[in-house]
Amino acid sequence: DTGVSQNPRHKITKRGQNVTFRxxxxxxxxxxxxxxxxxxxxxxxxxxxxxxxxxxxxxxxSDRFSAERPxxxxxxxxxxxxxxxxxxxxxxxxxxxxxxxxxxxxPGTRLTVL
Amino acid sequence: xxSVTQLGSxxxxxxxxxxxxxxxYSSSVPPYLFWYVQYPNQGLQLLLKxxxxxxxxxxxxxxxxxxxKSETSFHLTKPSAHxxxxxxxxxxxxxxxxxxxxxxxxxxxxxxxxxxP
Numbered sequence: 205d206t207g208v209s210q211n212p213r214h215k216i217t218k219r220g221q222n223v224t225f226r227x228x229x230x231x232x233x234x235x236x237x238x239x240x241x242x243x244x245x246x247x248x249x250x251x252x253x254x255x256x257x258x259x260x261x262x263x264x265x266s267d268r269f270s271a272e273r274p275x276x277x278x279x280x281x282x283x284x285x286x287x288x289x290x291x292x293x294x295x296x297x298x299x300x301x302x303x304x305x306x307x308x309x310x311p312g313t314r315l316t317v318l
Numbered sequence: 319x320x321s322v323t324q325l326g327s328x329x330x331x332x333x334x335x336x337x338x339x340x341x342x343y344s345s346s347v348p349p350y351l352f353w354y355v356q357y358p359n360q361g362l363q364l365l366l367k368x369x370x371x372x373x374x375x376x377x378x379x380x381x382x383x384x385x386x387k388s389e390t391s392f393h394l395t396k397p398s399a400h401x402x403x404x405x406x407x408x409x410x411x412x413x414x415x416x417x418x419x420x421x422x423x424x425x426x427x428x429x430x431x432x433x434x435p
Contacts, residue, residue, distance in 0.1 A: 208361070237422065246322075246408050246425030247362070260422070295361055297423075304369060307423060309354070309361040 206230075208310035210296050216316045217286055224282045225313045229298030236279050237307060238271060240264065241293040250294075253279060286317045320345040320411045324426035332434050337381075337396040339429045341409030344390065350412040350421065351392040353383055356428075357405045365407075368392060379403070404433045 209228045217223050229236050234255050239247035250269070252260045255276040265271075268286075273279040283290055293314050297307040325340040343349055350369050354362040366377025373385040383394045392409060406428045412421035 210361075239423075244327075244427070246410075246427050247423070249422040249424070252422060297362075304367075305421065306352075306364065306367060308364065311361040314359070 208296055208298050208308055210310040210313050212313060213311060214314045216318065218318050219286060219288060221286055222282065222284045223286060223315065224280055225294055227279045227296030227310060230308060233298035233300045234276065235299045236273060237297040238281055239295040241295055247295055288317050291315055291317045320349060320413045320424050322409050322411050322424055322426035324409050324429050326429055327427065328430045330432040330434065331399045333401055334398050337399045337403065337431065339394040339407050341392045341394065341426060342390050343392060343411045345411055345413050347413055351385060352410040353394050354408045354410060355405045356408065362408065399433045401433050404431055406430045
């Protein structure tokens with residue numbers, strides 16, 4: 205059990221560029237969540253996958269955001285045409301029913317949009 | 319909809335003193351409750367969780383929390399603070415949506431704990 209990993213850890217981009225983040229969940233965890241955390245706030249739910257199916261998306265997830273989990277393992281979160289308001293920490297978590305569905309978080313990807 | 323309120327965005331204690339971080343929740347159905355800790359530039363680490371079993375829950379690093387339904391509270395305590403406890407602490411509630419078996423977390427705004435020598 206190597207824990208949830210996220211790459212990159214930091215990303216600096218210019219406004220208008222596209223960025224993609226990757227999350228590798230704990231092996232055999234079939235549930236995967238994305239959250240966004242801005243400075244001084246608690247994390248806010250963005251989206252949820254069970255295996256490869258995206259079952260819920262928050263209203264926070266605008267049309268510029270897309271998430272995938274093609275084979276039910278790793279997941280990617282893409283932001284198109286980034287805006288300064290997208291600057292935040294993007295956190296990934298995974299869980300399994302066997303573990304009472306407790307969510308375990310990765311270290312996060314910190315995005316800075318200039 | 320569920321919500322979480324953490325009273326006090328900053329708490330400061332002396333090393334060896336009692337730590338008390340307050341959390342109140344709102345939920346129309348029995349909740350699952352969690353405390354996570356976050357060190358600078360890191361993700362969240364689970365401290366402890368309440369999942370409708372014992373109301374007094376013990377976690378890692380000497381922390382514990384008590385679920386009080388009548389007060390809708392889930393305060394986090396530690397008898398004696400250590401310098402390494404300095405971090406930000408988040409209370410979260412999870413309510414399994416009706417008909418589904420998963421639950422997204424709703425977090426409080428966090429409490430920054432400072433420990434003085």
